Amino acid sequence: MAKLIPLFSGSKGNSYYIGSGAGGVLIDAGRSCKQLVNALEENNININKISAVLITHEHIDHCSALRVFAKNTGVKVYATEGTMNRLIADNRIAPGTKTEVINSPVAIGNMLAEPYMTSHDTPQPCCYRIRTADGRCAMVATDLGTVTPEIRSAFRGVDALVLESNHDVYMLKHGIYPPYLKNRILSNLGHLSNEACSAELPEIIQNGTMRIILGHLSEQNNTPAVALKESVDKLTQLGFRRDYDYTIDTAPVVTDGRVVLF
Numbered sequence: 001m002a003k004l005i006p007l008f009s010g011s012k013g014n015s016y017y018i019g020s021g022a023g024g025v026l027i028d029a030g031r032s033c034k035q036l037v038n039a040l041e042e043n044n045i046n047i048n049k050i051s052a053v054l055i056t057h058e059h060i061d062h063c064s065a066l067r068v069f070a071k072n073t074g075v076k077v078y079a080t081e082g083t084m085n086r087l088i089a090d091n092r093i094a095p096g097t098k099t100e101v102i103n104s105p106v107a108i109g110n111m112l113a114e115p116y117m118t119s120h121d122t123p124q125p126c127c128y129r130i131r132t133a134d135g136r137c138a139m140v141a142t143d144l145g146t147v148t149p150e151i152r153s154a155f156r157g158v159d160a161l162v163l164e165s166n167h168d169v170y171m172l173k174h175g176i177y178p179p180y181l182k183n184r185i186l187s188n189l190g191h192l193s194n195e196a197c198s199a200e201l202p203e204i205i206q207n208g209t210m211r212i213i214l215g216h217l218s219e220q221n222n223t224p225a226v227a228l229k230e231s232v233d234k235l236t237q238l239g240f241r242r243d244y245d246y247t248i249d250t251a252p253v254v255t256d257g258r259v260v261l262f
Contacts, residue, residue, distance in 0.1 A: 003024075008254060017050075020134070025051055025052045056128065081124060141155075143164065146192070167217075172193075197214065198234035232248065
């Protein structure tokens with residue numbers, strides 16, 4: 001059985017492990033290398049069995065550990081061409097690191113990684129869907145700005161999904177962020193709100209996804225309780241029953257042992 005483990009989630013750093021006993025991959029490598037290694041060890045993940053790090057985009061909360069982690073472990077780094085160019089230009093990849101541009105499905109060990117372009121405010125951001133050796137499928141979809149038809153189509157057939165529920169719109173609009181940052185977050189190149197996330201969930205669940213994790217919650221403009229309430233209330237209104245039709249949780253800021261088996 002495959003596992004999806006949130007290692008870090010939020011503005012301070014993001015990283016998710018998807019894999020099984022045979023090995024796995026990391027989606028993003030935020031925080032520091034030491035923190036990332038500690039998080040993997042806390043979850044009994046053998047670092048030597050990590051086949052790749054797939055980077056969604058070059059914002060620092062998604063790649064701050066990448067240079068040191070990839071250099072120390074020899075793991076291969078995958079990213080779109082636009083993201084890879086930025087990682088190299090920003091010195092996020094050490095000379096000699098194994099890299100590969102990903103623009104279509106790629107076999108990584110006994111897994112299949114599929115990139116899907118997102119509308120975040122970077123040169124060529126993406127999210128990833130991972131198919132494991134036993135045919136199960138997980139997807140990490142954060143930093144979306146908006147859910148495009150391509151991404152909405154990619155949700156079909158996913159067994160476990162991390163979906164961005166970044167902010168509560170009222171909290172953001174009345175919060176401490178300067179106007180330019182509020183406007184960026186609220187734009188279609190920013191982050192998905194609780195309301196926008198909850199609007200996607202009915203179709204996602206109807207199409208067979210039963211395990212939902214709300215990810216990339218803002219520590220300033222959201223709380224786990226607020227994000228969960230928005231999604232659960234929406235689904236309850238439409239007749240979906242929590243822990244029967246679906247399970248839902250929030251990704252912790254720092255791993256606390258939560259594991260999604262799928």
